[in-house]
Amino acid sequence: MIDKDTVVCISISKKAGNFGCIMHNNAFKDLGLNYIYKSFSVDEKDLEAAIGGIRAFKIRGSGVSMPFKSKVLDFVDVFSNEVLEIGAANTIVNFDGILKAYNTDAYSSLTVIREAIKSLNTDNIVILGNGGYSKAVKYSCKKLELKIENITRKNWDKLCNLENRLIFNCTPVKNLDKSIKSNNFFIDCCTSTKSGARLARLQGEKQFELYTKGRIDDNFFWNA
Numbered sequence: 001m002i003d004k005d006t007v008v009c010i011s012i013s014k015k016a017g018n019f020g021c022i023m024h025n026n027a028f029k030d031l032g033l034n035y036i037y038k039s040f041s042v043d044e045k046d047l048e049a050a051i052g053g054i055r056a057f058k059i060r061g062s063g064v065s066m067p068f069k070s071k072v073l074d075f076v077d078v079f080s081n082e083v084l085e086i087g088a089a090n091t092i093v094n095f096d097g098i099l100k101a102y103n104t105d106a107y108s109s110l111t112v113i114r115e116a117i118k119s120l121n122t123d124n125i126v127i128l129g130n131g132g133y134s135k136a137v138k139y140s141c142k143k144l145e146l147k148i149e150n151i152t153r154k155n156w157d158k159l160c161n162l163e164n165r166l167i168f169n170c171t172p173v174k175n176l177d178k179s180i181k182s183n184n185f186f187i188d189c190c191t192s193t194k195s196g197a198r199l200a201r202l203q204g205e206k207q208f209e210l211y212t213k214g215r216i217d218d219n220f221f222w223n224a
Contacts, residue, residue, distance in 0.1 A: 002036060003034070005034060006034050006035065006036055007033075007034060007035045007036070007060045007211075008035075008036055008037075008038070008057070008058075008059045008060060009024060009035060009036070009037045009038075009059065009060050009061045009062065009211050010037065010038050010039065010040055010054070010059055010061075010062045010063070011037075011038075011039045011040065011062055011063035011064070011065060012039075012040050012042045012047075012050050012062055012063070012064055012065070012068060013039070013040075013041065013042065013063075013064070013065030013066065013068065014041065014042070014043075014044075014065070014066070014067055014068070015041055016039040016040055016041040017039060017065075017191070018039070019191045019197075019200055020037060020039055020063055020200075020204065021037055021038065021039055023200070023201065023204045024037035024204065024207075024208060024211075025037050027208055031214075033212060035060070035211070035212065039063075042068070044067075044068075044071070047068055047071060047072065047075065048074075048075050051072065051075035051076065051092070051099065052075070054092060054094055054099060055094065055097055055099060058094065058097075059094055060093070060094055060211050061091065061092060061093045061094060061207070061210060061211040062091070062092045063090060063091055063207060064089055064090050064091065064092060065090070066131060066132060066133060066172060067131065067132070068132075069088040069089060069090055069131070069132025069133060069135075069136075070087060070088045070131075070132045070135070072089055072092070072101065073087070073088070073089060073101060075099075076089070076092060076099040076100065076101045077098050077099050077100065078098060078099070078100040078101070079100070079101050080100065080101060080102045080103065082102070082103045082106045082136075082139065083101045083102060083103050085139055086103050086106060086135045086136050086138075086139045087135055088103060088132035088133075088135045088136060089101035089102060089103050089132075090102075090103055090104060090105045090132075090133075090136070090203065091103065091104050091206075091207050091210060093210050093211065102206075102210060103136050103139075104202075104203040104204075104206035104207050104210075105133060105136035105137070105199075105203050106136045106139050106140055107202065107203060107206050108198075108199045108200075108202035108203035108206070109136055109137045109140040109168070109199065110140035110143060110144070111202055112187060112195065112198065112199060112202070113125065113137070113140055113141065113144060113146070113166075113168070113187070114144060116166055116185060116187065117144065117146065117166065119185075120166055120185055122166055123145070123146055123147060124146055124147040124148070124149065124165075124166070125141055125146050125147070125148055125149070125165075125166045125167070125168060126148075126149045126150075126151060126162060126165050126166065126167045126168070127141070127148055127149070127150050127151070127168050127170055128151050128152075128159070128167065128168065128169045128170055128171055128173075128176070129151075129152065129169070129170035129171035130150060130152045131170065131171070133170045133189055134150075134170035134171075137168055137170050138150075159176075159179060159180060160179060160180065160181075162180060162181065162184055163181050163183055163184065164183050164184065165184050165185070166184075166185045166187070167180065167184050167185065167186050167187065168187045168189075169186070169187065169188045169189055169190070170189055171189075172190065174190050174192065176188065177193075187199075
């Protein structure tokens with residue numbers, strides 16, 4: 001039951017989705033925590049006000065989705081070490097009115113990329129996009145000492161010619177796997193895909209730890 005003591009967590013994005021709501025609310029319920037999670041659509045002109053609301057209403061934490069991952073840094077108080085290096089955040093935690101930015105995309109992308117390069121025995125990667133999410137992926141790749149090739153709108157035509165490459169889509173463009181050759185290994189950040197759903201769950205686990213100061217067992221089923 002929601003009451004005066006219920007801890008509120010949210011997410012903000014240009015277009016709100018249900019994935020985070022399902023993940024976090026199922027976890028809160030199954031673990032008996034008096035928390036609730038709600039996603040919100042926010043216009044760019046209202047971003048500062050939205051962040052101010054996190055502080056004013058004592059919201060425990062917020063996920064931050066595209067296209068606000070870089071812009072949100074103008075309105076928080078403290079940066080985690082990875083955010084300082086990446087220059088983008090996907091998580092805000094409210095510590096008694098002090099808003100600290102984190103990037104749990106760095107953790108999820110590092111996990112998935114490490115598994116891929118071990119399987120493929122490769123030392124290079126192609127990253128699609130140059131927004132806030134791609135910054136976290138590039139950070140992970142540098143930690144793994146990978147050679148990075150970046151494809152953006154300016155050289156997008158290169159994509160269809162790639163062969164036998166590890167490719168990480170960091171854009172919201174869907175169904176890109178149909179535009180590339182089948183001998184590539186494709187990681188897609190879109191949550192409607194298998195790899196995107198796993199990335200979302202991994203980063204969600206880290207967000208959950210930040211919001212609740214607790215951990216989820218590795219075998220916990222998010223039911224998302």
